Amino acid sequence: MDDPENGQGTPAIVAEHLYKHYGDAVAVHDVSLTVGVGETVGIVGVNGAGKTTTVETIAGLRTPDGGRVRVLGLDPRRDRTALRQVLGVQVQRAALHHALTARELVDLYRSFYPDPVPAAELLDSVGLSDRGDMRFEDLSGGQQQRLSVALALVGRPRVVILDELTTGLDPRARRRMWSAIERLHADGVAVLLVSHAMEEIEHLCGRVVLVDHGRVVAAGTPAGIVESAGATDLDDAFVALTGRDLGEMR
Structure with a gap:
C-alpha cells in the first residue's frame, strides 16, 4: 500500500477505530483510514454502508461513540474554530438559505475567511458564472450540488471532504468537477472523496477504501x-469482496 503520509510529516486525516451506533443499528464499526498531505483517497460502499457517517464524523459533524480523529493534528470536536480555517466540507444534503442567490451565498461564506477565493473565480470553477443572480431554490439539483462544492472551497482549505461529488451531474459538469479536484491535488490539497462511481474513483484517487x-x-x-x-x-x-451488486449503490 502507498505510504499515506507521502513523506510530508503529519497526515492530513487520521481516523482510528471509529465506532458510531444509532440505537441498536451499527453505522460504523472499527473504521480506520489515513489521508496523506496532497493525497486523494476514495471511500466506496453501497447505500447504508457507513460512508457518509464516517466522513461526517471526520468533519466533526457527528460525535463518534468510539475512536479518534485528527485533521492536520486538530480534534474536529475540540478545535472547531481552527478546523474551519483548514477544512472544506461538501455533504449530500447541504442546509443552505434557499432565498439567497448563488453569489450572495458565496459572498456570505467568503466573509468567514481571511483570504477567500474571489467570488467570480469560484463560480467559474464550478460552471456557475451565469447563475450568480439565481436564488438557490431556483437552481437545478446539479447546480445546487456544484454550488455546495464551491462553498467548500471558498476558504482555500488544505483538506477537503466531498460526499458524492458528481451525483446528478451531466457528463460535461462531471468532467468539470473532476478538473477542479485535479487542481486541488496539484496544489497539495488532501481530498477525501465519497463516490459510488468507480470510474470517478479510478480517475481521481490514488487509494481507495x-x-x-x-x-x-x-x-x-x-x-x-x-x-x-x-x-x-x-x-x-467490489462485488467479489462484498458479495453486493453495484446496483445497490445507486
Missing part, C-alpha cells in the same frame, strides 16, 4: 485491490 456494513473490507490502490480480489476491474472487485 471499500466499506461494507460499517467495516473496511479492503484498502489500497485501485489496481492493488483489483489484483488482490482476482478481478478484472474495481466494479468486479
Whole structure:
C-alpha cells in the first residue's frame, strides 16, 4: 500500500477505530483510514454502508461513540474554530438559505475567511458564472450540488471532504468537477472523496477504501485491490469482496 503520509510529516486525516451506533443499528464499526498531505483517497460502499457517517464524523459533524480523529493534528470536536480555517466540507444534503442567490451565498461564506477565493473565480470553477443572480431554490439539483462544492472551497482549505461529488451531474459538469479536484491535488490539497462511481474513483484517487456494513473490507490502490480480489476491474472487485451488486449503490 502507498505510504499515506507521502513523506510530508503529519497526515492530513487520521481516523482510528471509529465506532458510531444509532440505537441498536451499527453505522460504523472499527473504521480506520489515513489521508496523506496532497493525497486523494476514495471511500466506496453501497447505500447504508457507513460512508457518509464516517466522513461526517471526520468533519466533526457527528460525535463518534468510539475512536479518534485528527485533521492536520486538530480534534474536529475540540478545535472547531481552527478546523474551519483548514477544512472544506461538501455533504449530500447541504442546509443552505434557499432565498439567497448563488453569489450572495458565496459572498456570505467568503466573509468567514481571511483570504477567500474571489467570488467570480469560484463560480467559474464550478460552471456557475451565469447563475450568480439565481436564488438557490431556483437552481437545478446539479447546480445546487456544484454550488455546495464551491462553498467548500471558498476558504482555500488544505483538506477537503466531498460526499458524492458528481451525483446528478451531466457528463460535461462531471468532467468539470473532476478538473477542479485535479487542481486541488496539484496544489497539495488532501481530498477525501465519497463516490459510488468507480470510474470517478479510478480517475481521481490514488487509494481507495471499500466499506461494507460499517467495516473496511479492503484498502489500497485501485489496481492493488483489483489484483488482490482476482478481478478484472474495481466494479468486479467490489462485488467479489462484498458479495453486493453495484446496483445497490445507486
